[in-house]
Amino acid sequence: MSTEKSLTPGLQPDDERDIGGYVSEHSNDDSMSESDKERDLLAHHGQDPALSRKMCLVNNAIDELGWTPYHTKLFFLNGFGYAVDSLVMLLQSVIAGQAYLEFGQHGYETAMTIALYAGMFVGSLFWGFGADIIGRKHAFNFSLIICCVATIVAGGMPNWPSLGLFISLLGFGAGGNLVLDTTVFLEYLPGNKQWAVTLMAAWWGVGQAITGFIAWGFLVDEKWNCSSVETCTRSNNMGWRYVMFTSGALVLVMSILRLTLVQLRETPKYLLGMREDKQVVDTFEYLAKKYNRPCSLTLEKLEACGTLSVEAHKKFSFSEMAGHLRGLFITRKMSISTIMLWLSWIMIGLVYPLFYAFLPSYLASLGANLNVTPFEKWRNYTLTNISGIFSPILAAWMCNIPLLGRRYTMLIGALLTSAFFFAYTAVRTKDQNVGFSCAIAFCLNIYYGVLFAYTPEVLPSAHRATGNGVAIAGNRVMGALSAVIATEADTATSAPIFICGGLFAALGVVAALFPFEPYGRRSS
Template structure:
């Protein structure tokens, strides 16, 4: 039997109402759109920080004389840090609050991303990228928990997909910065003469410029407050009602306060709560889905600049990445529509399956493959397969972020988000390393395990997932 969360329990015979019921009575309005813009900005900057290493890695290999193995470790350093960040900051947010964790994670990834500009070799570069990842992973776990606890049930899934739609904006921003500092600057290998400092390598300027998201911390501190769910769960009923009143007034709506008699303080859960009988199957299911999507996505995208170059079917790689980023946006919007029409489970499962199919298509179109004589080689099979894989993979990301927080109770929501995300980041480390090890024997061999992971993840979701569309948070 599912454990009931006292802070969000059903209405009693005395007429009291729960946080979820009160929040459902406030239609989406100006406050929610402002909140989405703030949370989405943090999300976009997260995407920017993650993908920047894909463009700087080839430069650093030459600058620091890195072996293939060292380059792979450096490329995966932030992903390793994200494992710690997912688990640690999710646990922190369930105990000490979503807002505080949110601002500290943004500050962490901004600070250490900027400090990477001062790295002198593999050791310092790895350490700084790892610490950047601790902030990045934490921001992903906390951001979704924070936003989900401000949304009415009928729009929560759609808005969480909208949140993830900010990710390609960050990717496009990373492409623009990489082009500016690695391709457009004068000098060999993207260096620029600075009269006082001497010659500063373009990659250092790129990392230094990536520290600007720290300015978002001032917005978070001044514009955001703690979530009503967290306040009610910790026994601060007056604080929860004040937050609900602020949200309602910002949207021009009246509000009904929750009753202190209907709220009991609930301690934050530890990781063992995720494996209790009522939610254990869903914990394992969503963790498997996170493993699959991370394994496939990072295995493909960390090495994508090299893959595109090896395909030898395009000229300007930066323009190509902009096109890939642009096609991701309708992928998100299609998922945003479907999670509220056919459900989270069906959308996530089917998008993962199609991600695997189209990853295999563009892998089979690589030069020299000639798989089964199907004639898949050439520009259009490669280009079309890659764009379709990008469309469905990023749509699956949107769906999984909408689905995950709904599977866990309030006292373990950020912890559950962080646990699943951390399992995924283990796969995000393994995927690029495996692809890099196999690519010497051919791109089809390197990319096929990634395609298979997508497919298996989709099947697990469809077989074991519980549909949460229309259910209130508990």
């Protein structure tokens, strides 16, 4: 029995395995019960039979190992990646206005948004395919370092195009983080702790709040921020550069902690798909010895499950990437699930930013008085982002309730967000504006937090990063498109606001109709 303290008050370590939707049945014999197989979400959905049997043994070994300090480190260090992703996504919108003034307003006004989303699109696909082909470990370690370097260098750029280049590189690194943070964490989690992937989304709000605090500190003082293009120079407009330098330094610290505090081992589920059975066993034996936990998995048990029918190769090629895409459409149910997931990511990538693009003009036409000072602007920005920290905590609790699960938690989050979208159109004062902004941030992150966690949960391990990467890439394409629409379209019309609110409610309904419910099941 483990000597570690229970992570749940009132429960002993062995009792903790009985919560979360199923009762774990571990034994040290060689049998693999049907109940074990039934708990694996995709066990009967077209997976290679040998891989399915091995996956069941690995899931049993993960459950047997339980939650360890290794998982705690992953929660924080992967959470740093989440925080960095949200931080850098907001950076371009925070600094773009002042940078555009300094560079004489030459170029496309929303170019930084497009540059970021273009970088994240490429990064999501590159790191997504890469993580399934060459492994999770390298992408996990290097993507955050790229964010760090690009952020710091961007703060020193002399013109609008060069700034856009490094914003793109920043997005390229962040695209890998979004794919890998959830994938790596999930593939080490015991089945009854998979709700922790939703909880990790709280770090997203932390990153946004940090951005708000940094902007609040540097973009308010007049000595660091010019007010007109005619008088704007580098020397009197250093505020946005300080924002980038400070953020880059913070990301550097996170990168160092990620490389030093946890010596990440390749995930067992990736190794299974690469036919590295011995390394799988070595990983579990290492963790079991280090944290004084049992380990009944042996190489003989894995080899007795048979040989995988398809051999994977650690090299980039069109055939290898096509194989990972095909793996997401093995059965009809998996095909429907994959398409619905991707469409959800695509739609929310367009709906959310478009709502806020058209909202100011609509409110102004109704006589709303929302003029704020720079201090009030960044204070409100920070308060709104802080509100998004707590909703993933609520969502993690909700998605572990049998009657709700992941799907209905997303439905509730989306419907609440849609309701506040419509209510937002009645805002007339500054205080109302802050209140509704905070409410929307809270409700939106219920939906978004679960969607981020649900996506890798219902994808097969051998193709998980690919499916996750394509989903996020589709989201970024729509984000870039929304920036173009916001610039070129007539924002005085009210129709897009109500369409966006209705579509967000529809996203919740789609979530409730997803084919798979991961509650009480183990990711495959």
